[in-house]
Amino acid sequence: MRVLIAGRTGQLARALLDRLPRDGHEVVALGRPELDLCDPAGIARAVERVAPDAVVNAAAYTAVDRAETEPALAFTVNADGAGWLARAAAVRDIPLVHLSTDYVFAGDGPAPLGEDAPTGPLNVYGRSKLAGEEAVLAAHPRSLVLRTAWVCGPHGTNFLRTMLRLGAERERLSVVSDQFGAPTFADDLADAIARLLPRLPSRPAGDPGFGVFHLTGMPHTSWHGFAEAIFAEARARGWKVPALTAIPSTHYPTPAQRPGDARLDCERIERVHGIRALDWRVSLARCLDALQEELGGRGTPGAAGGAP
Numbered sequence: 001m002r003v004l005i006a007g008r009t010g011q012l013a014r015a016l017l018d019r020l021p022r023d024g025h026e027v028v029a030l031g032r033p034e035l036d037l038c039d040p041a042g043i044a045r046a047v048e049r050v051a052p053d054a055v056v057n058a059a060a061y062t063a064v065d066r067a068e069t070e071p072a073l074a075f076t077v078n079a080d081g082a083g084w085l086a087r088a089a090a091v092r093d094i095p096l097v098h099l100s101t102d103y104v105f106a107g108d109g110p111a112p113l114g115e116d117a118p119t120g121p122l123n124v125y126g127r128s129k130l131a132g133e134e135a136v137l138a139a140h141p142r143s144l145v146l147r148t149a150w151v152c153g154p155h156g157t158n159f160l161r162t163m164l165r166l167g168a169e170r171e172r173l174s175v176v177s178d179q180f181g182a183p184t185f186a187d188d189l190a191d192a193i194a195r196l197l198p199r200l201p202s203r204p205a206g207d208p209g210f211g212v213f214h215l216t217g218m219p220h221t222s223w224h225g226f227a228e229a230i231f232a233e234a235r236a237r238g239w240k241v242p243a244l245t246a247i248p249s250t251h252y253p254t255p256a257q258r259p260g261d262a263r264l265d266c267e268r269i270e271r272v273h274g275i276r277a278l279d280w281r282v283s284l285a286r287c288l289d290a291l292q293e294e295l296g297g298r299g300t301p302g303a304a305g306g307a308p
Helices: 011-023 040-050 071-092 124-139 159-169 186-199 223-236 267-273 280-295
Strands: 002-006 026-030 054-057 096-101 143-148 172-176 211-214 243-247
Touching: 002 011, 002 040, 011 026, 011 186, 026 040, 040 071, 054 071, 054 186, 071 096, 071 124, 096 124, 096 186, 124 143, 124 211, 143 186, 159 172, 159 223, 159 280, 172 223, 186 267, 186 280, 211 267, 223 243, 223 280
Parallel strands: 002 026, 002 054, 054 096, 096 143, 143 211, 172 243
Antiparallel strands: none
16 A cells, blocks of 8 residues: 655654564655644645545644643644545545544543544644544544554654653652553654554445544553653663652643543454454563663663663
8 A cells, every 4th residue: 555644753753663664564654844733735735736545644743831822822722723624535445544643631530432422632733633534524424533542762852862861860750640541652653553554445434344443552551650660671771860759730730631540441453353452561671671682782862872
């Protein structure tokens, strides 16, 4: 398949660029200015020029706290832009995989949350992503919206890399313990999308293989629990680790309110597409092994002279 990826430098886009060619797919990843989600005419031209067999939207406005002061830009990219891209895919009648987030939920009710659970985002970012889901599904019935959470990996800006950096700099860290979800490694997400893509072109509009699906790592945990696992693996590799303190989210106020319990139920994607959520603890160990090999004994990831 010829696959167009919207986005080029983000965590998932980089993972897809590495993963998809291994299955023989031809991949074209476009970021700005070649494909700008704020430019509907430019989006249509890019899709027409590439002439893909499928599209993956891995581009988004993801600055959760900054979105509180930039709502217009967040909605243009995450809602309008997503809809314009879906419309361009619909014109060619090719499937679209669109990435969304657990932040479409308030996280104040029973969990894990299924795809049909009531939404209720608490912040601008979540509202813009929910509007994006609605725009995508309205524009193109052969769209698959993939909600995920806590995406991390060896590259980019994410919780894992932040913890490793702060752990190298500080003797003690406080991490929120009352927000629940599941880490999802970008490589695992890319692998799932690689397995999904060949299943979609033959499915007609209305097929249960399209629509909204959840996919995260497993098991569920808290941010503090994830930090504990990160530093346990780091300690085993001889890296400097801090003392860790669990705190409530009220002790760590942020401009954007986060969902308290947004654990996602991933049963539907396994039932429909045969894709099972992977153990993030295994992926964490593999990720840190890769970082250790990259470092080559030059110190702790995130420290001066460490991994970029």
